[in-house]
């Protein structure tokens with residue numbers, strides 16, 4: 477499961493592509509069909525943004541909508557995002573994905 481730069485969790489809507497990395501001029505990778513973002517796993521350019529608490533909240537709401545969380549889960553999701561943000565050191569990416577995984581764990585129990 478990957479979180480795209482556009483804020484959507486990608487499960488299967490990807491395409492194959494080849495990019496230039498420091499290892500190989502044509503390294504096989506994947507992109508997100510919907511927004512066209514291409515991932516660079518080799519050089520590890522994962523989005524590493526650290527937003528303020530307010531910005532993060534907007535991102536989280538947007539993320540919840542994009543990934544079609546149910547209304548009563550959005551609240552839980554936002555609480556979890558807030559909790560992870562309070563722990564201090566996580567990037568936006570880790571927080572959103574962490575909260576999303578946590579939410580699904582709870583649901584599947």
Ligand SMILES: [Zn+2]
Nearest residue numbers: 480482508511
């Ligand atoms: Zn995308």
